[in-house]
Amino acid sequence: MNKDRIIEILMEVHPEVDYETENGLIDKRIFDSFDVVTVVGELMDEFDIEITAEHMIPENFNSAEAIAELVEQLEDE
Amino acid sequence: MPFVSIEFALFVTAALILYYLIPKRFRWIVLLAASYVFYAISDVQNLFYIVFTTLTVYASAAFMENRQKRSNEYLSANRERLSKDEKKAYKASVKNKQKLILWLCVILNFGILVLVKYFNPCLTAAQNFAIAYFNMFRLNMFHNSDFIPFKNFIMPLGISFYTFQSIGYLIDIYYGKYEREHNLFRFALYVSFFPQIIQGPISRFGDLSKELYTPASFDFNNIRSGFYRVMWGLFKKLIVADRLGGYISATMAMKENYKGIYILLALFFYSMQLYGDFSGGIDVAVGVAEMFGIRLFENFERPFFSKSITEYWQRWHITLGTWFKDYIFYPLSVNRSMIKLGKTVREKGMPTLGKRIPIYLPMLAVWIVTGMWHGSTGKYVVWGLCNFVFIVLGTEFEPVSKKIIASLNLSEGSFPVRAYRVVKTFLLMSFLRIFDISHDTIAAFTGVKYAFLEWGSFSWEKVYKDLLLPKEDLIVVMIAVAVMFVFSLIQRKGSVRARIFNLPVPVQWIILSALIVAVSVFGYYGMGYDAASFIYGNI
């Protein structure tokens, strides 16, 4: 369920990407730093979580799947 | 004890022998002892500063860990009793206490750094201001020199590097990235490891601790490989960098008379000098560490082959860049207030600006701090700001230049486009270095103006004779730079040393001998030789 919501957020930034399959959002430079920070802001609001500098590594943002895992992990805390 | 000295070579040799003679589990003690001896030799006062940083950071990390443990115990003991919100509030209060300690320790240590680094320049500035002020009212109360009533602070060896490294560690502990080092002396080694103390790199605990505390067996390949690396560093530093200093300072000192190409040449040479000196120093540090079987993080990745300024700064002094990114940029950027600010602006009908605020504002902060890192006078801050402006311009005009390239029917990966970007980046970055080689901001701007004047009057004879770069030396520099260039090209496809070690042994010997001979003969060191002074005339 989280993942669907996350894809919605991502679609607002880059509608042209197929988030179900794409797993190189950062590595392939599809998202630049502006996009990432925008997404982080939306995620924090949407899920009431605290994303901090320590989570800002490419692996956490390369795919919708990875973002969902990060959100899940942060919701548990 | 400077890196380039017989004393340092002997020091390292002695430490190496001791290191490999001693049983493995004690080897880190040799490194710690060597590091502290290295410190004490340069100035015993240094020890006070580094011990202070070691103790405060160690104690803060211990406090955080204890607090975390107690909190975990409390939470698991009261798992049933507490509601989710109560748990959250409790966690937040723990985090706040840890944060308080973190800030306290950060302020203490950076306070010392700022004090030793900026106290003297600030005092000088204040003094100049006061003198100007009194002169204005014809009150000649102070003689220039005896105005400073305080003892000058001596900048302790490597304080910037070990302070950054220790604080980075503490922030990581705060984030819970890894477990703290419980042995105070082992931690002291992480802070003081001597090869990286003068010029970096700034290591991370996660990377360095594994290398420091779990020593490799003696392997001659490490010694050989490290030695090559050290010699290569000396090649860059002694043959290229040190040879160019005279021309650069002479030109900038007499820039009224040597405008135009002379200044551009000075900027080009300064780029070579800075790269040779800095990356050469890092090569020595990494090479020496390698001889101990310790791999340090690389600090340079052929920065002059970067295609944008952003990329340049990801490849130049890498460990400082990532430090700023992790511990200043992201904490400011991924931050509720910053994100809220961006959102507010976006919702007020300025979506483009709103999106940029959480990036550009922290970036601005990082560049001001980067400027301050590089030097204690105002011109460095201006230099940092110029970098920031160029990066912003580069980012904002990227779509435009993409369009132009597309309209020329060139693809992004084609050679002309790549070459254009590399050359453009190199020229821009070299040009900004005018702040480094000018006395102050105003002199730098005058230099910029002069760089575009009187291009016709250039003559090599003046470079050879008046500007302290004789023709023979220029030829040596150019050949050495060409060698560096070729090596960089080869390096794109992997380690140059690995290739050398695959060659037949006699060829390896020839390469190593050539390197040693080049460094010892063409290195720019010592007193110089004036044959005339040897012709005897005295009794």
Next chain:
Amino acid sequence: MKKNLKNILIILFKAALIIFLAATLNRIFMPKYIFENQDGRITGEYYPCAKYTDVVFAGPSTAFSGIDPAVLWDEEGISSFVRANASQTMWISYYMIEDAIKCRKPELVCLDVTFIKYDDDFVEEPSTRKALDGMRLSPSKIECARASMGKDEKIADYIYPLFRFHSRWQELSWDDIRYAWYDKPVTLAGYIADRNIDGTDEDVLVYSRGDSDPIGARTMDYLDRIIRLCRENDIQLMLFKTPAFSDNWSSDLDSQIAAKASEYGLPYINFDAYNDDIGLDYKLDTPDRGSHLNDTGAKKFSSYLGRYIRQNYAVTDRRPDKKYVKHWEKLLR
């Protein structure tokens, strides 16, 4: 076992090769001191002669241009060597004597004090280099370098002179390679003949310096050390001044040296006073208006000096000794 031996031999071979290459490189870059500045060769040329040297002269350029050991050998059978260099300070003389004693204890040491005026204020790096580049590596050499170094100099530059002379790459010539391992003597037991004539009519006995002319503390200290060194080793010591007209001499220096000598019960002789006996003619016997002696002057002075030594000191006449005869024949060829 066999394999170990092979490995050890390979390592030894490699080490020898490295040392040979490093030494060759060093020798290519060192100034050759063959066609000019020949005094730079004197120190090194002593070692092959050491075992035949009964008398060691130490001093500045007045000694190597004024004392011809061939004359001493021919006329008196005295086998000597001049360990002198341009502007040789008292401390360099001290270490030259110390180094000589370690090679072979001489019967007599003669110290030329002409340069005694110059102390710490006169340390010329090229002179130190010329004196020390030829000296074999020993504690004496290190101590001497330490005593002589200016503030920009480093001890490593003396241990491995390439560090000092590498910047000669710009002026390297084929001669530097051809003469890298050259070991034939270019001086005659430390004597460098100057055949130029540039005479003077002035009276050389009028010293030009002022009345009060104190000897520097360090020079005095090393003079004391030389005296003690010879005494401890039971070696005869003669203090003397080579005849020369010089700006560096004064009656005050003369009396200070005389006082120092009598303090230790040593003879000191200023040969300026014996000009007529020696038969020196400063119109002909000097290459530089009296500052040094030329070849003719040196022949006259050496002859007188030989007789003086024979009459006043116990020095063996080596003419009956075939080994010595052979050595001198080889030198004089």
